[in-house]
Amino acid sequence: MSDRSVHANLEKTYDHHDVERRWSSARWEPLGIHEAESSRVLDEGREPYTVLMPPPNVTGSLTLGHVLNHTLQDIFIRYNRMSGREALWLPGTDHAGIATQTVVEKKLRGEGVSRHDLGRKAFLEHVWVWRNEYGDLILRQLRRLGISCDWRRNLFTMDESASRAVLHAFVKLYRDGLIYRGKRIINWCPVSQTALSDEEVIMKSRKDKLVYVRYPLAKRPGEFVTIATVRPETILADVAIAVNPKDPRYADLVGELAIVPLAGRHVPVIADDYVDIEFGTGALKITPAHDPNDYEVAGRHNLPVLSVIGKDGRMTDDLGYAGMDRFDAREKIIADLEERGALVKVEEYEHKVGYSERADVVVEPYLSEQWFVSMKPLAEKALRVVNEGDIRFHPSHWISTYRHWMENIRDWCISRQLWWGHRIPAWYDGEGKVWVAESYEEACHLAGTDKLVQDEDVLDTWFSSWLWPLTTLGWTGEREQNDDLRAFYPTNTLVTAPDIIFFWVARMIMAGLYFRGDVPFRDVYFTSIIRDMKGRKLSKSLGNSPDPLKVMDSYGTDALRFTIVHIAPLGQDVLFGEEKCEFGRNFATKIWNAARLVFMLRRKVFAVPQDFDGMYGGFDSAAVDLSDSQRWVLGRYHAMLQAYHQAFAQFRMNDIARVVYEFFRSDYCDWYLETLKVELSVLEANGEKAREAVCLALHILEGVLKVLHPLMPFITEEIWHHVVPRDEEASIARSSMPQPDGRFTGEGAERFDSVRKIISEARSLRAVFGVPHDMPAPLVNRVSDDTLKPLFASNTHIIVTMTNSSDFKVAGEELLSPPPHSASSVVDGNELFMPLEGLISFDKESARLEKEIGAMETYVNRLEKKLSNKGFVDNAPGEVVRKERRKLEEARTDLAKLRANLDVLAT
């Protein structure tokens, strides 16, 4: 904690546990940084900035995916908050119908109870107890990430207000004719025993047997038609054999009757375009109850529908297989077919099969009565807003995926045969007539009776999720108009994984447009998918999924946040191993130590702390007479700010991390702070110049802390409180973002660049010739332009100290020949000589120079060739040509100097 009487330094060693404990969200929350107010937006005309948190499943625990996702959201929120906007981040959790019901059922099964034993009401009570006990685990874990969402507005999709919104949405869609009930073949999960939407089915490659079966023809003894099938168990439910009408092989068979093996039923041979002539035998069995295509074919030909597989995936036939699992029945039937001589052959066959997303079992096409949403009318508008740029995707290539889905959209099966979820607001009267209303009373009123029975099913979880942008802002119905909605809708940025673009993103766009007439958000940022170092998806079963809490423990939350953002570029997957967090940890340590240095220097220069408070409070870097190094570092600092803000505008999140990292490490620490030490050593300790220099160092440090704060909230908060004494209630999160200022460029900055190069070159010469590190050597710099002499001379002390030279002389052309026994180098037209009698051998140095000359000759040749190319000179922009000419000129000069120095060496 900052000591207000003296300038307390930071602890010697950086301890992230300590810092994180001090600035936990418990500490931040009372500071009010999470709490955005609609009144401020509406009354004061402040610009709102809203982020919608994808609600994690209540059953979930923190994964690296969450870490990336929520860190990015927090970065957007903190950045915009510090940029003066009213920043609102809306958190919540999702009831996750199937996942949660499965978890609770499993727990009950462990206690020997099934949900059916309990009944619906008692079971749901169990689920609520479970949710209240474990359901917020993920939110507690998320808090450790330091995310600054508005926890007061935390919403659960089963909360009363959200549930009212769901009922309202269902009823409105129904009355508008966009929700209907119908008998269809849907995806059925035999484990969860519920219908699934198409999106909840994962296609996986799988090896099965392609079974060729002979069907005898009833009226042509001894003749057969052979079909190929991967699902022989459904033979029992065959109602026809289909061939292509254009297939000459079967032309005479159409209209015949075939006998279904094992079942003995007579079924017609029909002709339908659906059949592919090329595949298998060109003849196809039609099983309408167990295949969506067959169902359509059967519809066209008025065929009956027979079913032999039940809800639990077991056979229901009356031919002796009843009760067997569908896969066991498959094997048995293949064996039985063979025994009866109906089996022609069996081939290995690899194909794609749909699996249930949650239960990971093969879904069963199942004919049943379900509720659907007509998607086409909704999709048209939702497609338009993305096509026209009202909603922007980052990266934009997801638009084509989105477009493709929207253009081929199919109706959404929204009923689930579960108990945990929003129960469908539909009631049936004694005659089976359906009444849809927001309440039982209303339904009774409509039906004119109070003898109604509610639909047993609940809605797909995503039916509440697609209302999330509305419900999080308190929307419960169409006419509702509250301040939050007026102030914060549409929201600004949605950060989400690309795998839920259809489940969620697309549907939220539809719902926003439909229920409120406006898009739900402006920008969608699709995060990277995190994989392990071998490129595999993270999964619990592979055991390759590091526990983020452990990573935070060992490396620090800031380190994890910084690292994961740094390695997650827009639109690319990232390979993550927790060792990578060393990068962020090392950076955090570096920041800490650099701050310690600057604070130490401050104490040296300001013996009386109040002097510093007074001076720093009104410090203006533009008003100071700047040294070369100061002008240079300010120029670099503002260039960094420029790139930083631009990266935000372009959603290039890894650039944000990179740009600050590079400035801070290379420019600020390695060059500026090192130079500052030297500069201070020659300035009077309490003098004005020294004080200004320290204030400038702190000014830039503070700026870096601010731009880093969205990425590394803990450490920046801690150090910021030490820059100047701050009130306990102050937070860097409420400070304002530094803005770029283009004034800090020009001569001094360029000169310091040359100084840096001279220093590097001199160090390089020392290393090459093995000058002992503690042996000072003289250094001579020959400049061709005498006016430069005093300018370099003004940096003499810096150069001497930083290269451990005994002396640094700046000479003009009057230095006719280089000092004897010198190593030499040419940098930016300056010739550098390092007299090294005894250490330097003629052979070694001439070989080195020759190599250098060779490289320079190649370079000069290349430039000459380029510039003698008429096409280049005529076509390239003048600026580019001029630049190349300048380069050539400089290279030729340098080359000449190198050659001359080699000659001198030889004499």
Add this chain to the structure above:
RNA sequence: GGACGAUUAGCUCAGUUGGUUAGAGCGCUACCUUGACAUGGUAGAGGUCAGAGGUUCGAAUCCUCUAUCGUCCACCA
């Protein structure tokens, strides 16, 4: 079968509208335990930018094809 993305140093990746002698981190080599920091500093080695064509005065960057990897979509049993 369609669509999209990737391929740059040993490893992981930057390289924004075509114009720098192609960069960083990790790893590696040498030197440095100097009062911010060895979770560090200084200096260095290491790349014909997947391959082949093309457009252009000029290509890692744009186009075409090929190869390899990955993702999403799709009702051929």
